[in-house]
Amino acid sequence: MSSPLRFDRAHTDDLMSFLAASPSPYHAVANAAALLEEAGFRQVEETAAWDASAGGKYVLRGGAIVAWYVPEGAAAHTPFRIAGAHTDSPNLRVKPLPDSGAHGWRQIAVEVYGGTLLNTWLDRDLGLAGRISLRDGTHRLVNIDRALLRVPQLAVHLDRSANAEGLKLDRQKHMQPIWGLGDVEEGDLIRFVAEEAGVDAEDVTGWDLMPHAIEPPSYLGRDRELVAGPRMDNLLSVHAATAALAAVSGQPDADIPYIPVLAAFDHEENGSQSDTGADGPLLGSVLERSVFARGGTYEDRARAFAGTVCLSSDTGHAVHPNYAERHDPTHHPVANGGPILKVNVNMRYATDGSGRAVFAAACEKAGVPWQSFVSNNAMPCGTTIGPITAARHGIQTVDIGVAILSMHSARELCGADDPYLLANALASFLAG
Structure with missing residues (x-):
């Protein structure tokens, strides 16, 4: 089946709205779920029995979402095609005892x-977002999207060496934001957050809160060929994979030879070891239950996994014009050059030659250009959910993504065409 291009620059417009509306992993999965609901998907509870019905379904757990589409008549041993990503981004997180301060300043302990690139959080107007947990066991999303916090940098008059020798930041002493004047009052922040959320502060028994830069995403450059915005690592991939899954689910069931899956995990930025991380059981549990709900056996599960492929989509490094020597001399991914295939023979990325062929075929079918990325041998290589997914579930995994600048900054930069090129490649892959 041919796979026509489904997305254009309008997809990038929508990405910018998605980034702005998703200041935390919890908001990201809620917004991804809303996009899937528009495409006819329905939420299923992990605590409920699952049926064999066809159609789109999804599971939410904290800051993670797994969604899948079962074509009518799909056999229990039908392999999966998985678009993997992660919902978390490097940032600052509020501590259990948040009320802090000194010398007449009220601060928040984070x-x-x-x-994260610590210096990028300095002198920015910051809001506060995340979720609060209530006494009755429910959760409430919170997004205070206005200038509330600020991490002030020390004036150059008091640090004359900052420009010549580089800024030196102590993670404990220098990163605590201010949010007012006066004496420190215990419980002050949570009372404020509860009021903003419209609940009684006495009912708030837990919280997962994080500052976020309130400056919205924007096009950049003379010809608006770039996009600047927060949390592209890795909500750019979450958004693209969600849009791709929704698009594939709209095709005739007879044209979908695999079961397409979106798997967006939390906690990739600190090792993925949680019940919502890629190193946890969530994905394997969902895939297995999908097989068994359709009457499958362990043999069917083994057959399905053996034929499954995952594209682990995460951002990578575009060649930096001011630091080109930090990149491999023969691999220089550029903005708007299409998605990148990420390779590391030491398995920091899971790609091998067979996986390269799968990705190349998907891009060719979609008419999407693509690039190769490999790290400079003298530089450490990052990693992703790819090797974890491959090792934990025994499924073929390929690491891909979009080349960006300023990775792990509070505000990152990518080409304006790359988000929709990635979405087209993912749609082609998921459609088989």
Whole structure:
């Protein structure tokens, strides 16, 4: 079956709205679920019995979502095609005892999450978002999207060496944002958040809150060929995979030879070891239950997994014009050059030659250009959910993504065409 291009620059417009509306992993999965609901998907509870019905379904767990589409008449041993991604981004997270301050300033105690570029959080107007947990066991999303917090940088007059020798930041002492003046009051922040959420502060028994830059995503450049925005690593991939799955589910069931899946995990930025991370049981549990709900046996499960392929989509490094020597001299991915195939023979990425062929075929069918990425041998290589997914579930996995600049900054940069080129490649792959 041919796979026509489904997305254009309008997809990038929608990505920018998705980024702005998703200041936390919990918002990201809620917004992804809403997009899938529009395409006819329905939520299923993990605590309920699953039936054999065809159609689109999804599971939410914390900051993770797994969604899949079962074509009418799909056999129990039908293999899966998985678009994998992660919902979390390096940032600052509010501590259990958040009320802090000194010398007449009221501050919020935060912990550094993941490998964030600390200096990019300085002197930015920050909001606060995430979720609060209530006494009755429910959760409430919170998004205070206005100038509330700020991490002020020390004036150059008091740090004359900052420009010449580089800014040195202590993660404990220098990253605590201010949010007002006066004496520190215990419970002040949570009372404020509860009021913003419209609940009684006494009912708030837990929270997962994080500052976010309130400056919205924007096109950049003379010809608007670039996009600047927060959390592209890795909500760009989450959005593309969600849009691709929704598009594939709209095709005739007879034209879908696999069961297409979206798997967007939390906690990739700190190792993926959680019940919502790629190193947890969530994906395997969902796939197995899908097989068994359709009357399958363990043999059917083994057959399905043996034929399954996952494209692990995460951002990668575009060649930096000011630091080209930090990149491999023969591999220079560029913005708007199409998605990248990420390779590391030490298995920091899961791609091998067979996986390259799968990705190349999907891009060729979609008419999408693509590029290769490999790290400079003298530089450490990052990793993704790809090797974890391959090892944990025994399924073929290929690492891909979009080349960006300023990775792990509070505000990153990509080509304006690359998001929809990635979405077209993922749709082609999921459609088989």
